[in-house]
Amino acid sequence: MTLLRAYLTGLRHGWFVLGYTLCVCLTLLITAPFLMITLRSVGKGWFGRLWLPPQLTWEWYRWAIEVGNIPEVMKNTLIIGAIAVIVSTIIGIFAGWAFGRRQMPGKELVMAVILLPRMIPPITYALGVAKIFYTLELVDTHLGVALAHVSVCAPYAILVLSATFEGLDERVLEAASVCGANTIKRFFYVVLPLIMPGILASMIFSFTHSYNEFTLTLLTYGPNTVTLPVRTYLAVGDGYWEITSAMAVIMVVPSLVILAIIQRRAKPEKLVGGFKGV
Amino acid sequence: MVDAMIEFRDVSKRYGTLVANDHLSLSIRRGELMTLLGPSGCGKTTALRCLTGMNHPDEGRIFLDGKDVTDVPTHQRELGMVFQNFALFPHMTVADNVGFPLMIRNLPKEERTKLVTEALRLVRLEGYAAHYPRQLSGGQQQRVGLARALVYHPKVLLLDEPLSNLDAKLREEMRFEIKEVVTRLEITAMYVTHDQAEALALSDRVAIMNRGRLQQLGTPEEIYESPNSRFVAEFIGLSNFLDGRVSGVRGATMTVAASGLAIQTPVLPGVTSGQKVLLFLRPNEIELLPAGATSDANIFPAKVEKTTYLGDTIDYRLVFGEGADLRVQTDARHRYAAGEAVRVRLPRVRSWVVAD
Numbered sequence: 001m002t003l004l005r006a007y008l009t010g011l012r013h014g015w016f017v018l019g020y021t022l023c024v025c026l027t028l029l030i031t032a033p034f035l036m037i038t039l040r041s042v043g044k045g046w047f048g049r050l051w052l053p054p055q056l057t058w059e060w061y062r063w064a065i066e067v068g069n070i071p072e073v074m075k076n077t078l079i080i081g082a083i084a085v086i087v088s089t090i091i092g093i094f095a096g097w098a099f100g101r102r103q104m105p106g107k108e109l110v111m112a113v114i115l116l117p118r119m120i121p122p123i124t125y126a127l128g129v130a131k132i133f134y135t136l137e138l139v140d141t142h143l144g145v146a147l148a149h150v151s152v153c154a155p156y157a158i159l160v161l162s163a164t165f166e167g168l169d170e171r172v173l174e175a176a177s178v179c180g181a182n183t184i185k186r187f188f189y190v191v192l193p194l195i196m197p198g199i200l201a202s203m204i205f206s207f208t209h210s211y212n213e214f215t216l217t218l219l220t221y222g223p224n225t226v227t228l229p230v231r232t233y234l235a236v237g238d239g240y241w242e243i244t245s246a247m248a249v250i251m252v253v254p255s256l257v258i259l260a261i262i263q264r265r266a267k268p269e270k271l272v273g274g275f276k277g278v
Numbered sequence: 279m280v281d282a283m284i285e286f287r288d289v290s291k292r293y294g295t296l297v298a299n300d301h302l303s304l305s306i307r308r309g310e311l312m313t314l315l316g317p318s319g320c321g322k323t324t325a326l327r328c329l330t331g332m333n334h335p336d337e338g339r340i341f342l343d344g345k346d347v348t349d350v351p352t353h354q355r356e357l358g359m360v361f362q363n364f365a366l367f368p369h370m371t372v373a374d375n376v377g378f379p380l381m382i383r384n385l386p387k388e389e390r391t392k393l394v395t396e397a398l399r400l401v402r403l404e405g406y407a408a409h410y411p412r413q414l415s416g417g418q419q420q421r422v423g424l425a426r427a428l429v430y431h432p433k434v435l436l437l438d439e440p441l442s443n444l445d446a447k448l449r450e451e452m453r454f455e456i457k458e459v460v461t462r463l464e465i466t467a468m469y470v471t472h473d474q475a476e477a478l479a480l481s482d483r484v485a486i487m488n489r490g491r492l493q494q495l496g497t498p499e500e501i502y503e504s505p506n507s508r509f510v511a512e513f514i515g516l517s518n519f520l521d522g523r524v525s526g527v528r529g530a531t532m533t534v535a536a537s538g539l540a541i542q543t544p545v546l547p548g549v550t551s552g553q554k555v556l557l558f559l560r561p562n563e564i565e566l567l568p569a570g571a572t573s574d575a576n577i578f579p580a581k582v583e584k585t586t587y588l589g590d591t592i593d594y595r596l597v598f599g600e601g602a603d604l605r606v607q608t609d610a611r612h613r614y615a616a617g618e619a620v621r622v623r624l625p626r627v628r629s630w631v632v633a634d
Contacts, residue, residue, distance in 0.1 A: 175365040177352040178330055178436075179379040179426065186353075189378070193369045 034252070041245035064246040068231060074250075076142065077211060077227040083146035084210035085203050088153040089161075092202050093195075095154075096161025100168070114155045122215035125151075130219035140222020148216040153206035160205060164198025208258060282341065283308045283466040284329065284434055289338035291324050298324035299335065300490035306434075311460055311467040313477040316487035317513070322470045325487075326438055329468070331355055343433050353382075358427030358465075362439040364419045366411040372398070372422050373407035379430045397425040400459060417448045424456065428463065435460065435467040441476060453479055474514050478502065486510050507630070511558050518564075518604055520557040521632075524549055534629065537599030542575050543627040558628045561607040565623040566594065566614060576624040580604065582614050598622060 040046065041060055043053025064070055098104055099111070117125050129148050130139070138144030168191070176190045214229040221230055228251045235244040282305035291299040298321045306312045314322040327333040329340060331352035339348045347355055358379075366375050374381075376397050380390045398404050401421035411419055420440055427435055440456070441449040457480050460467050471477055477484050478498040486493045486501065486509075494506045505511035508519065522536030532545040536557055543557065571577065580598035587593075592613060596604040604622065614620055 169363070169365065171361050171363055171365040172367060174330075174332060174352075175359070175361060175426075176367070176378070177332075178355075178357050178359040180353050180356070180382040180430075181378075182351075182353050185382055189382075190367060 037245045037248050040242060041249045043242070060242040060246040061250070063240075063243045064235075064250065068235060068243060068247055069226075070228075070231070070247065070250060073226050073228055073231045076225055079142050080146045080149065080217075080225065080227060081207050081210040083143060084149040084153050085206045087146065087150045088157040088206040089199060089202050091150070091154045092157025092161040092206075093199070095158045096163075096165050096198075099158065099162035100165025114158060117151045118155060126215045126219040129216060133220050139220055140225050142225055145217055145220050145225050145227070146210070148220045149210040149213050152213065152216070153209045156205040156209060157202040160202045161195070161198050164195045164201075168194055204258060204262065208255065211254065281308050282306065283310070283343055284468060285341040286325065286328070287339045287341065289325070289328055289335045289340060291321075291328060291333060291335050297490050299328065301338070302487075302490065302492060303338075304485055304492055304495070306466060306468060308466055309464045310482045311457070311469060311480060313469045313471060313481040313484045314487060315471060315474060315477040315484050315513070316493075317472055320487040321490035322472075322487050323438070324490075326436060326468070326470050330357060330359065330436065356432050357434060357436055358430070358432035359436040359438065360420065360423045360427050360440040362442050364411070364416075364423045364443070366419055366422055366426070368411055370410075371407065372403065372409050372411070372414070375411065375422055376425045376429050378426065383430065393429055394425075397429040400428065401425045401455075416444050417452060420444065420452065421455075424459065428459070428465070431463075433466065435465050437467065437469045439471050439473075440469075441471075441473070449476075456480065478514070486513060504628070505558070508556060508558070516561045516605065516607070518559040518561060520559070520602055522555055522557055522629075524551050524553045524555060526551060534627075537602035539578055539599040541624065541627055543629050546629060546631055549631060554632045555629045556632045558630070559604070559624060560626070561593075561605045562591075563626045564604070564606045564608075565625065566606060566608055566612070567621040567623055569619040569621060571621045574623075576627070577621050578624070580620055580622045582616050582618045582620060584616055585614065596620070596622065 039053060042056050042058065044055040044057040044059070046053035095114075099107060104110070126148075129151070133139045133144050133148070136144075138147065172194075173186060173190060176186045181189060212229065213227075214233070217225075217227050217230050218233070221227065226234075228247070232244060232247045232251060235247055238244075284304075284306040286302050286304045289299050289302045290297070300321070302321070302325060304325075314325060316322050324333060328335045329342075331347070331350065335348065339346050341347065342355060367378065370378065373394050377390050377394045380393055385393070394407070395404070398407060401424050403418060403421055403425065406414065406418065406422075411422065414422065420443075423440070437456070441452050444452060453476055469477075469480060478501075481498055483495065483497055484501050485495045488509050494501060494510045496504075501510065502514050505514060511517045511519075520536040520541075522534040522541065524532055525535040525540065526533045527545055527549060530545055531542050532549060534541045534543055534555055534557060541557060546555070549555070567577065569579070578598050580596040582594055583597055584595040585592055587610075588607075590609070591607045592610050594606045594608070594614065596606060598604055606622065
């Protein structure tokens with residue numbers, strides 16, 4: 001009996017060790033490329049079979065900023081991101097209200113269509129977008145690129161916000177009416193504060209998707225609307241790996257900041273569900 | 279009625295083919311606490327929603343303080359309401375919840391603070407102003423709901439099953455608390471519930487609803503002592519029913535043949551021999567006597583089938599006459615065992631004429 005228990009404990013222990021090891025391996029697998037890029041962006045004369053760069057330098061960052069025109073590119077990325085966030089969230093609030101609060105005919109079908117751009121290969125979808133945008137002369141405008149991004153950002157905003165609206169307690173709204181609040185006051189004093197976590201979540205999702213979006217940008221950008229992912233990709237073509245690495249590291253920084261905000265401030269369940277009327 | 283604070287005048291509301299309110303007419307006097315009582319689906323909630331303006335009646339008008347409010351939107355009706363699930367604003371503190379109706383009405387800050395403090399004192403929650411609803415117990419949350427409903431001195435207070443989400447002991451406490459507050463403020467109140475004990479304990483008058491109609495309206499005593507139908511008798515308190523036929527009328531009493539027994543009961547107006555009636559007996563109004571007791575009018579032999587000890591009372595299931603069931607509740611002074619032969623005395627029998 002004791003032997004069996006010891007065996008079982010050992011087995012459990014064994015599984016635990018195995019699981020732990022796998023987790024460490026996965027962590028390494030995920031972090032290794034980051035490490036690689038970071039080292040490369042500060043390494044000088046790192047050729048051949050050397051394990052570590054012989055010399056460290058900030059030079060590549062200066063090159064990236066000056067030659068790669070990163071400030072301008074960052075500005076483009078943020079403008080496009082901001083437009084995409086605002087448009088997606090506004091769409092998300094109205095569509096989320098409709099999905100979450102009302103019985104809508106053909107709700108499943110609409111949902112499926114909305115999610116389509118994420119399901120089919122991005123390049124297929126992007127080609128269609130490009131063709132339309134050339135016709136409408138939206139190519140190489142901040143609004144145009146942002147609208148292309150909205151097609152993938154808005155579905156996330158809608159999903160998040162319809163869950164938020166579903167979690168909104170009807171009777172709390174009725175209570176506000178009985179207390180004397182008209183529709184507008186009810187929206188600003190009760191509905192808006194209660195869906196705020198959902199709106200923030202939708203904004204964060206939309207921004208990261210716009211910020212990281214590559215395929216759609218590649219087919220709709222122009223000289224005035226180069227974004228960070230596209231600029232980095234173009235630098236790869238130029239063949240300067242050190243400068244490209246520096247750009248890649250610069251690009252990662254805002255993502256890490258957002259990740260930190262999410263981890264610190266917001267509980268995921270709070271972001272999606274909104275408040276329940278406890 | 280001149281002094282009606284709330285009046286439903288011939289109100290009908292249908293959902294598709296379902297008739298939720300069927301020509302409901304009801305008026306609640308100024309300062310009165312009236313309960314709308316009935317099983318789920320009886321239309322009491324629909325009536326309430328018509329009054330708050332969340333539903334619009336298909337027919338009929340609704341008056342508040344003599345003014346037709348049928349087409350007035352909810353937020354302009356000046357109502358105070360307590361909800362079953364409390365419906366507090368989860369993102370606001372207790373003080374902000376209670377102060378919400380005042381903020382909406384743009385009252386100056388000092389006056390708001392004064393009224394909120396007053397309302398919180400009324401429900402004995404002075405120390406909780408800065409708490410959030412989720413930090414409070416169910417009973418405390420409902421007291422916040424009550425304070426929010428009363429803070430701006432509304433014309434009427436509506437209570438929609440306010441105690442259903444609380445546990446039994448708390449429910450009883452809150453019942454008295456609500457009654458006390460409403461009495462002290464002399465506010466007109468409409469209380470919707472399916473709990474007959476709540477209705478009897480709280481109300482000045484009870485309106486019993488059934489299938490969208492008003493079944494009976496009266497004080498708790500009237501409803502309990504003289505229910506006008508089997509539905510009301512069954513809904514309020516425990517009851518025994520016996521089918522019978524009138525076999526003779528003599529002065530103020532009539533004799534009813536039921537289950538092979540001749541039962542004496544006060545005569546019903548206009549009743550004739552041979553008419554079908556339904557006898558109604560409250561289990562606590564029947565006396566149990568030992569088998570050897572003297573024979574007299576309305577004393578019949580019976581047999582104990584089953585006894586259940588309930589602490590303060592004992593619940594007996596008896597069989598008497600030609601196999602009719604009878605439920606009796608007596609105090610625990612003298613106990614009879616299952617299988618024992620006893621006699622029952624029926625001092626008080628009520629009856630209704632039933633269509634043949």
